[in-house]
Amino acid sequence: MAPQAETSEYLEQSSGLNNLDRPQVAILDFGSQYSHLIARRVRELNVYCELYSCLVSAEDLGKHKITAIILSGGPSSVYDEGSPHVSPEVWKLIDERNIPVLGICYGLQEMAHVFGGTVAAGLKHEYGKSIVKRTEGCKSKIFDGMPEEFQMWMSHGDKLTKIPDGFAPVACTDNAEFVTIEHAEKRMWGLQFHPEVTHSPLGKSILENFVIKIAGAKPDWVMKDYANEFIEEVRKKVGDGHVMGAVSGGVDSTVAAVLMTRAIGDRFHAVLVDNGCLRQDEAKNVLKRMRDDCHVNLRCVDASDRFLGLLKGVTDPEKKRKIIGGTFIEIFQEEANRIESELGVKCEYLLQGTLYPDVIESISYKGPSAIIKTHHNVGGLPASMSLKLIEPMRELFKDEVRELGMAMGIDEDSVWRHPFPGPGLAIRILGEVTAERVKILQQADKIVIDELRSSGHYRKIGQAFVVLLPCKTVGVMGDCRTYENVASVRCVETTDYMTADFYHLPYDVLATMSSRVINEVRGINRLCYDISSKPPATIEWE
Structure with a gap:
């Protein structure tokens, strides 16, 4: 087989629209598992956005018409040696173009670190739902139209202990004094929580306030x-x-x-x-x-x-x-x-x-x-x-x-067809791919898809398929012992395919699938149902 192209060569060969004149929100990724969700939420506002490395150069970023910049979360600590940081030239670009900035979690801490604040390890980590309380009397644009207290999703061990000069506190929790800060003149805001996840019910309102009301992005991405x-x-x-x-x-x-x-x-x-x-x-x-x-x-x-x-x-x-x-x-x-x-x-x-x-x-x-x-x-x-x-x-x-x-x-x-991987059934056959195993999986897959359509569940599911496993089990069919293949059905709910939950298929539909596959497909005598979500599992098994 021919040698593989390097990533840079691939990017040079590849061409999307590459429209530098299209206004966009730039999301600088610090390695957070939620960065893609920020992009999804911004797109849901009908505003175009792109993900970039947090290490992007000012030259590359400056080629684009940037409406706003969002700094994502990340697994590092800003005070550790070797942790990722936005380059000084990018901060200079932000200042020269007066680009509004929103820092989320690590992004907040990066902003505070750059402008003279103090970030330290918290005495207690904060993960999960938390009640955010707005600072009394504060009329920050970032919380426009929102109540005085609201639930948000936290996922951090470090916290801001001293805010930079020129920044003002906007909100707190019982665990942290500064979970939202702002510098109205510089048009910079920082959030210690994650507005992009579904566990933050009013998170979309915060992103809308920043992207559309503060940054002035036009919702014209159609x-x-x-x-x-x-x-x-x-x-x-x-x-x-x-x-x-x-x-x-x-x-x-x-x-x-x-x-x-x-x-x-x-x-x-x-x-x-x-x-x-x-x-x-x-x-x-x-x-x-x-x-x-x-x-x-x-x-x-x-x-x-x-x-x-x-x-x-x-x-x-x-x-x-x-x-x-x-x-x-x-x-x-x-x-x-x-x-x-x-x-x-x-x-x-x-x-x-x-x-x-x-x-x-x-x-x-x-x-x-x-x-x-x-x-x-x-x-x-x-x-x-x-x-x-x-x-x-x-x-x-x-x-x-x-x-x-x-x-x-x-x-x-x-x-509305479900996605089908480029390698096809080859990666849904665990182990060696043979013509015989392909035929077995084709028959089982068709039965499952047919049953999903007839039961009215197909359109509710993001992706559904059957996996043929590299093992066999003992069964009894017609009073005879069998030793045949095991297959597993995988159905997931998802919109962006970056995260997914297993679909709660009714037992009667599963029972019909199992009965049909085992009785109609020679070579399978046991059918399982995959109840793992992404993450930690991927959607496909291979």
């Missing part, structure tokens, strides 16, 4: 405008050129393919690669839906034997992802060569449906956070790849992609 903007930008970028497209039939690739088709018509060449690990009848169904209903110029490449041959004997999930990702790109390159040979045109670009969570989880340039797993469309690119990437949705969360699809008039069944 998907119809995003679609028109992308179409205009891609026409300028591609010109009379041709684009290849990675199409799977899921909502991400469907929306991306329809966008590209509307931008350049049949000069967009969509390719569906059957890697032998798709859902049952998936290739046939996708061809009908995409080609006939969405009018996408789509061709299917059956590479089942090729993928299954490369996966023979492979059990490590990361190796599976890298093999599949690398082979996908090789096939796209081969298809580009075929188009050039047969049609006399050269494809210079490759369209992919990468989303913002894929980027956050796969590469750490957005902040000092751990890499969870490699996504096939961001982490497995051969260094020799000659196609330049176009990723229209790399700035979007999943629910925004669905909103974009609806805004473009794509049918609801396509828009």
Whole structure:
């Protein structure tokens, strides 16, 4: 397999809209597990925002039209050697442009540390729900329209013991004197609690006060405008050129393919690669839906034997992802060569449906956070790849992609399909992937999805699937002993796919699923239900 491209090379190859003129809220990430939630809450206000590393340079940040800056929480202590800090040049940029700043948890402590306050370890850590009390007589804009006391979510061990000169106390708790501070003239506010989490019921009001009322950001981030903007930008970028497209039939690739088709018509060449690990009848169904209903110029490449041959004997999930990702790109390159040979045109670009969570989880340039797993469309690119990437949705969360699809008039069944991973069933088969095990999982998966649809639960669930486990158990079927495979059903509730809770599926639906799978699928004699949430578990098992 070809060597992997470095992260910097990937970023140079990749292209979203990259509109430097679009106003945005910049979120500087200090490695908090909640940073993505800040982004989600700001987007919910119809305001565009981006995550950056807390170590971002003033030069890079200054290229953008920054409306406001939010400093996230983080696991470090500001007074420890080696802890992350915003560069002095960024603070100078903030001052020169008079950019309003909101510090959350570590962000508050960073702000206080920079401007001469004192942060120290608290005698008592504060985790969970806490009642915040506004300072008597204080009319801070950050709490505009809010009651004198309200519940917020705390998660900190350090606390502010002395506020910087020029800052004023705005709120406290029984455990900490300074849980909110402000410097009205500098337009800086700091919160020791987390307004972005659902356990802070009025947190969205605080973010709205800061982003819209204080910073003056316009709530004009709408998907119809995003679609028109992308179409205009891609026409300028591609010109009379041709684009290849990675199409799977899921909502991400469907929306991306329809966008590209509307931008350049049949000069967009969509390719569906059957890697032998798709859902049952998936290739046939996708061809009908995409080609006939969405009018996408789509061709299917059956590479089942090729993928299954490369996966023979492979059990490590990361190796599976890298093999599949690398082979996908090789096939796209081969298809580009075929188009050039047969049609006399050269494809210079490759369209992919990468989303913002894929980027956050796969590469750490957005902040000092751990890499969870490699996504096939961001982490497995051969260094020799000659196609330049176009990723229209790399700035979007999943629910925004669905909103974009609806805004473009794509049918609801396509828009509301559950996500399906690029490697397909290969990462839902724990252990070795074989044609026999794929067939078993395809049958079980179809039964589960059918039952979710017929019982009315499909649209309530963010993602649902079956996992085939690498173990067997004893069973009794027809008075005979069996020794067959174990499978597990996974259903989760989520909007952003960065966090998820297991879905509380009724017992009668589970019972029907179990009965059908065990009776109709030869090779499974036990069905389990996964009740773990993300975090600590991921949504997929591999």
